[in-house]
Amino acid sequence: MTQPPASVVIVSRGRAEALKRCLIGVSQLQYDPFEVVVVADPAGIAAMQGVPCAGHVKQVPFDEANISSARNLGVTHAAGEIIVFIDDDAVPEPQWLLHLLAPFDHPEVAATGGFVRGRNGISFQWKARGVGPLGDAFDLDVNAEQATILHPAQGQAIKTEGTNMAFRRDVLVDLGGFDPAFHYFLDETDLNMRLAQAGHATALVPLAEVHHGFAENALRRADRVPRDLFDIGASWAVFQRKHVPSALHADQWKRLKEDERKRVLRHMVRGSLEPQDVGRLMRRLNEGYAEGSVRAIGGASLPRHPAAGFQRFPARGRPSIVIPSRPIRFAKDYQNAVDMVKKGDIVTVMSLSPSAMFHKVLFTKDGVWLQKGGLFGRSDRNAPLFRLTSRSRRLEKERSRVARQRGLREDC
Structure with a gap:
């Protein structure tokens, strides 16, 4: 079956180095056809010129602190049938688009969302979640091996995370895209609510x-x-005005303020904030809420046709490869991996030490997928603390764990 043309939109501001790493990851996507649209500040546009794939990217300058406006600008320039969003501080697995876009074969699906792993490359930050009538997120139980098409209950929505989500372009246009009243925070949640209200299905x-x-x-x-809670306060005020009955505003805001205060106090107890920071942050939260209570709201007017034609990104045709390693020969194996990446390969180095160290996964600035940990240590954080095994069995287990995400051949 023909795969739908997709536009990957990356918004970046103040994180030029992260943007470069994200683009290197995007350049390893095993999908065709897709294009890449980067909406970035001057520093981001300048930094990405050092990335080999920059010449194949639609580069859109934008220097305002408003993620919704930036995303809408990305939609304006995106010519794909499906528009995909990823944050500049994220990196996709090579098979990301293949999995994320597959549910669009079903006409009822207007949006999809994937899972998000955290800094250690193992634990999940976010999995499957829904959104309640008050904007609160709650966990959903879905099949971990396949996509699940969901129709939310009345007043609820299916949550897509801003760093891993896709939408039909025509649906985004019909809904007015992202509401610029959400400068930061709750921007995709608002869109999820409007998708649900329009009767659209979302696949996780x-x-x-x-x-x-x-x-x-x-x-x-x-x-x-x-560092600042102004935009969080403002976004909650905007969300309430759009989706929460006015009679519930005061009580909900009281609870939200208390939750933020507890979060700030936890940071202070850990020594991450000074006592005077608590008062300053809470004042900014209240100031934001007051400003959001009078801020103009409503979706944007997006063009039915893109500003430019589809700019096809070169497809990655080479295989994904695993290099088994261990600490004593890691430097040599890693340099070999770097050389292979420069030739166009997708390479994972698995370096296992004779220990029970927890595993970590990192996509390096050189474009190498690197997994380090103990031969007897955890990669699955729910597994036993120590499990006796052979090196060959452990390598095969770890390879199987990431095979479908990384595009590893079954016969290797």
Whole structure:
């Protein structure tokens, strides 16, 4: 079956180095046809010129602190039938698009969302979630091996994460895209609610994985400690005005403020914030809520036809390869992997030490998928703390764990 043409939209501001790494990951996608649209600030546009694939990317300058407006600009320039979003501090698995876009074979599906792994490359940040009438997210139980098409209950929605989601372009246009009133936070949740209200189905796709780094920005540090809560307060005010009955606003805001205060206090107890930071952050939260209560709301007017034609990104045809390694020969194996990546291969280095160390997975700046850990250590965090095994069996187990996401051949 012919695969639908897709546009991968990446919004970047203040994270030029993260953007470069994201683009290297995107260049390894095993899918055809797709194009890449980068909406970035001047530093991001300048930095990406050093990435080999930059000449194949639609580059759209934008330097405002408004992720919804930036995404809408990406939609304007995207010519794919399906529009896919990934954050600049994330990296997709090579088979990401293949899995994420497969459910669009079903006409009822208007959106899809995948799973998101965290910084250690093993644990999940987000899996399957729904959205309640008040904007609260809750876990959903879906099949971990295949896509699940979901129709939300009345007043609810299916949650797609901003760093791993896809939509039919015509549906985005009909809905007015992302509401620019959401400068940051709740932007995709609002769109999820409007999708549900319009009667559209969403498919959640566990095997469509991205690795998300939580890089720092103007609103949070790299360790996820908040720098400013203004936009969170503003977005909650906008969300309430659009989706929550007015009689419930005051009580909900009281609960939300208390939750944010507890979060800030936890950071203070850990030593990540000073006592005076608590008062400042809470003041900013309230100031944002007040501003969001009067902010203009409503979707954008998006063009039915894209600003430019489809700019096909070169497809990755080479196989995905695993190089078994161990600490004593890691430097040599890693350099071999780097050389292979430069030739166009997709390479995973699995370096297992004779220990019970927990495993970590990293996509390096050189474009190598790197997994390190102990021969007897956990990769699945729910597995036993120690499990006796041979090196060959453990390597095969780890290879099988990522085979469908990374495009590894079954006969290798």
